[in-house]
Amino acid sequence: MIRPIGRLGVGFTWSPGLNKVTNKLANIIDFLEISPDIICRELLINEHITLDFSPELLALALDATAKRPVVLHGLGLSIGSASGWNEQYLNILDTFLSLRDVPWHSEHLGFLCTKRPNNQLTTVGVPLPLPFTKEVIDMLAIRIKILQDRFFIPFLLENTSYYLPSLPSEPGWDEIVFLNELTSRTNCGLLLDLYNLYCNFINQGIDPFKNIGRLNLEHVIEIHIAGGATHDGFLLDVHSDIVPEPVWQLLEYVVPRAPNLRGIVYELLDEGLYVVGLDNIHDQLMRIRNIYDNCNFSN
Amino acid sequence: MSLESWQDGLANLVLHGTIENGLLLSDEDKEWLNQVKTSPGFRVTCDIQRWWRSMRIRTAAPLTIRVLESQFKKEGADSFINKFINENLIFSQYYITEALSFIKWLNIKFTGTNNSTLTSIAEFEEALLICKITPQISNNKRELPNKLVCEPTARVIKFYIDPELYLNALLYRKSFPVANGHAYYIIVAHGIPHYWRRASDSEVAVIEVCQEPGLTSEITKKFGKIVEYLFREQVLVDAKRKGRAN
Numbered sequence: 001m002i003r004p005i006g007r008l009g010v011g012f013t014w015s016p017g018l019n020k021v022t023n024k025l026a027n028i029i030d031f032l033e034i035s036p037d038i039i040c041r042e043l044l045i046n047e048h049i050t051l052d053f054s055p056e057l058l059a060l061a062l063d064a065t066a067k068r069p070v071v072l073h074g075l076g077l078s079i080g081s082a083s084g085w086n087e088q089y090l091n092i093l094d095t096f097l098s099l100r101d102v103p104w105h106s107e108h109l110g111f112l113c114t115k116r117p118n119n120q121l122t123t124v125g126v127p128l129p130l131p132f133t134k135e136v137i138d139m140l141a142i143r144i145k146i147l148q149d150r151f152f153i154p155f156l157l158e159n160t161s162y163y164l165p166s167l168p169s170e171p172g173w174d175e176i177v178f179l180n181e182l183t184s185r186t187n188c189g190l191l192l193d194l195y196n197l198y199c200n201f202i203n204q205g206i207d208p209f210k211n212i213g214r215l216n217l218e219h220v221i222e223i224h225i226a227g228g229a230t231h232d233g234f235l236l237d238v239h240s241d242i243v244p245e246p247v248w249q250l251l252e253y254v255v256p257r258a259p260n261l262r263g264i265v266y267e268l269l270d271e272g273l274y275v276v277g278l279d280n281i282h283d284q285l286m287r288i289r290n291i292y293d294n295c296n297f298s299n
Numbered sequence: 300m301s302l303e304s305w306q307d308g309l310a311n312l313v314l315h316g317t318i319e320n321g322l323l324l325s326d327e328d329k330e331w332l333n334q335v336k337t338s339p340g341f342r343v344t345c346d347i348q349r350w351w352r353s354m355r356i357r358t359a360a361p362l363t364i365r366v367l368e369s370q371f372k373k374e375g376a377d378s379f380i381n382k383f384i385n386e387n388l389i390f391s392q393y394y395i396t397e398a399l400s401f402i403k404w405l406n407i408k409f410t411g412t413n414n415s416t417l418t419s420i421a422e423f424e425e426a427l428l429i430c431k432i433t434p435q436i437s438n439n440k441r442e443l444p445n446k447l448v449c450e451p452t453a454r455v456i457k458f459y460i461d462p463e464l465y466l467n468a469l470l471y472r473k474s475f476p477v478a479n480g481h482a483y484y485i486i487v488a489h490g491i492p493h494y495w496r497r498a499s500d501s502e503v504a505v506i507e508v509c510q511e512p513g514l515t516s517e518i519t520k521k522f523g524k525i526v527e528y529l530f531r532e533q534v535l536v537d538a539k540r541k542g543r544a545n
Binding site for chain 1: 305306307309331338339341343344347348352391394431433434
């Protein structure tokens with residue numbers, strides 16, 4: 001049985017490089033989000049590389065989360081790989097979940113692992129998007145069930161940014177329809193990354209405000225917001241800046257309409273700290289708080 | 300369209316720029332890939348992959364990158380990284396593994412050139428990285444064992460410039476020391492604090508001899524107390540335990 005979850009509030013991404021920031025802003029951050037990948041290290045054992053937690057970084061992460069809730073947001077599971085997901089990553093999750101109670105965990109809706117013509121497994125490094133098809137949903141449904149049976153906490157999938165045109169789709173399906181089908185046909189929650197969605201809409205020439213209303217918000221458990229950069233005319237999701245105004249407007253639209261929303265995270269990479277600065281991070285978090293606290297959640 | 304073949308086709312196109320002949324792609328897959336590969340979004344997708352690989356190398360091999368930048372400026376260093384990315388398949392999600400591959404490639408490029416500082420720093424960083432990812436074999440007993448051998452990750456790196464002065468200048472962007480014709484040695488091994496220190500000529504000789512297992516009594520007779528000291532630092536380990544990590 002999946003454990004029910006309470007509301008967490010305002011969250012921030014944690015990394016070793018942002019530890020001082022999260023300490024300084026502790027009184028306005030309700031929970032932290034950690035990607036297990038960034039506190040792992042490679043180990044060469046019997047000529048094979050395996051993944052394990054770095055003892056120093058794990059200790060730092062556990063210390064940072066000793067007095068407030070933490071959720072996990074993974075990168076390395078490759079849940080969308082048709083040739084097989086990264087089972088070693090499940091052991092990483094096992095370890096962390098044995099050390100900390102985690103209200104929910106999430107992953108990116110994409111694929112990393114794939115095959116060369118000689119059947120050698122390889123990785124693409126940064127997740128590539130999935131087509132909007134029933135085959136994808138059928139595959140994900142099986143893996144989502146495995147995760148839920150293994151960990152007994154809610155699992156969320158995050159919509160990712162992508163730059164490729166005309167992803168293969170079922171007739172009449174676009175990203176919104178795909179996300180609705182995914183959440184209604186599986187027992188998976190949605191980590192709605194509003195900045196990713198905004199980037200995808202803008203990059204494809206779609207009006208975000210005319211289309212956000214089509215998304216079924218009932219399954220939204222967590223929201224990510226962020227700011228990024230522009231490259232070759234495309235908006236990039238690089239978590240390196242303050243949140244742009246249209247994304248704040250999308251957040252203000254979504255929050256009161258997402259009855260099961262449990263937390264909102266401002267995402268920032270270490271490198272973004274020098275661009276944004278502590279004062280602006282503070283302001284971003286306070287603005288999230290104002291939106292979140294002003295919403296009269298019924299549960 | 301099969302999801303697996305579509306993913307294999309897309310990944311190979313992004314990573315290598317070609318639609319691979321050896322993959323089982325449907326006509327539908329090939330048509331889509333041919334359309335996509337000329338799109339601006341495809342170029343951005345490839346750029347992102349490239350930036351990520353470059354970032355990994357810069358993060359995991361900072362000393363080697365600093366030397367490259369000091370010798371060839373940032374543009375030159377970027378050029379080497381891009382060349383490596385173009386010539387080498389990505390096979391690992393892991394930072395250090397990719398950095399080791401880059402250092403190996405760079406050392407091959409500069410072997411036989413007059414750039415001993417770059418190759419020495421690259422070898423030094425390579426040895427440090429290997430220490431980081433290899434479990435340590437420790438000496439459980441305090442007394443010297445019957446046979447000794449070098450710890451598998453222990454390495455001696457030769458410099459033709461004072462390495463500590465050079466590293467200090469590299470890290471703090473000061474003027475580099477000048478080569479004075481002397482050879483300097485650094486030992487890198489798990490048991491040494493921060494994995495490295497200067498090595499004496501005698502220590503280098505001991506490590507050379509102990510590349511193969513040898514009787515402790517004979518090694519000690521020849522080299523004296525430094526053998527015990529290297530054992531305490533776990534540069535030398537019990538020959539019976541080599542290959543069995545903690």
